[in-house]
Amino acid sequence: MPRYALKIEYDGRSFSGWQAQAEHPSVQARIEAALAQLDPGFAAGARIAAAGRTDAGVHATGQLAHADLTRIWDPFKLAQALNWHLKPAPIAITAAAEVPEDFHARFSAIGRRYLFRLIARRAPVVHERGLVWQVQNPLNVEAMRQGAAHLIGTHDFTTFRSTMCQAASPVKSIDCIEITEIALASGTEYQFRLAARSFLHNQVRSIVGTLERVGAGSWQPDQVKTALEARDRAACGPVCPPQGLYLTEAVYPTNPFAAGEGRAVWSD
Template identity: 75%
Template sequence: MPRYALKIEYDGGPFAGWQAQADQPSVQGALEAALARLDAGFAAGARVAAAGRTDAGVHATGQVAHADLEKDWDPFRLSEALNWHLKPAPVAVLAAAQVPQDFHARFSATGRRYTFRLISRRAPVTHERGRVWQVLQPLDLEAIRAGAAHLVGLHDFTTFRSTMCQAKSPVKSLDEIRIEALEVPHGMEYRFHLSARSFLHNQVRSIVGTLERVGAGAWPPARVAEALAARSRAACGPVCPPQGLYLTEAVYPSDPFGD
């Protein structure tokens, strides 16, 4: 059975997350339903595996999944057929590629990259509603960057993970937090770019929620280091909502899509 990698983009708003659930819509469920229209194995209940199990409301511009199909497909024709059958769900297959049998979307990945979008302005967002987190107060970019610097590197991130996190260890290496600021009409957009081999449950949202408090002046930057050292969920700042979070890339030793 040939194995295919799929690069997927989706709006997470209508879904209860990536993972298939019996009684709620999921991105995995939408993709598998489309595959079932094309492949007998998926019609019989085969499953796809993904690089990251995004939560309810979280978006993706570079999710990667793999699927074992019963016949050979030209990758372009496969992506076109899947996009036809995915309508009208806000899910798109950006690219497909045949990959070796030992390729695994989750376990072969050597890194993940997320972006969180935060808009600061008084007027409500309109076009970006459901795709960003909006706060009303102005933020201090340099203070945010100073707070973020305490989190880069290998740390015990107990403070910044959900109490429901199933990871065996809270120790993770956060390779990068890069924050950029872009002008929007009557406000600013802040984009938080985070890279790591893997992330804990709610780690990105916990970090961004804490750094927003730094930018708003409620926390000094040094308090981020104190919260990290506390290794206690009680020391974390507010967890920000999911709609500003995007899985932008899964990194592999060799890019399965060749781009």
């Protein structure tokens, strides 16, 4: 059975997250329903696997999933056919590629990258509603960068993970937390870019929510280190809402789409 990698973007507002659920709409189920229109295996209940299981309300510009199909497709035509059957759902397949059978969207990934968008302004956000987290007052970006520096590297992130997290260990390595400040006509946008091999449940939202408290002046930057070392969920700042969070990229030893529309070269 040929295996295909799919690069996916979606607006998470319409879904209860990536993962298929019996009574709630999900991105996974919607794509599988589109595949069922094209492939008898999915009509019989086959599943796809993804690089990251985003929560309800979380968006993606670079989610990656793989699917095993019963026929060989031209990757471009596969993406176009899926996009036709996905309408009018806010989901798009932006690329497809045939990959070796040992490629796995989740387990072959060596990195994930997320973006969190926060806008500070007094007037309600209109055009970006549901796509950003809004606060009313400007934040101190330098203080947030100082707080974020305590989280870079390998740490026990018990403080910054959900109590429902199913990961075997709270120890993770964060490679980068980059915070940029963008002037807007009526406010300021703050973009938080985080990169790691993998993240714990709610880790990104817990970190951004805590750093927002630093930027607002409610926390000192060194309190982030104190919270981290506490290894106690109660020491975390507030968890920010999901609508500003985007999965932007899943990283692999070889880019599955590097070969264009042909078969991707895979190496461990």
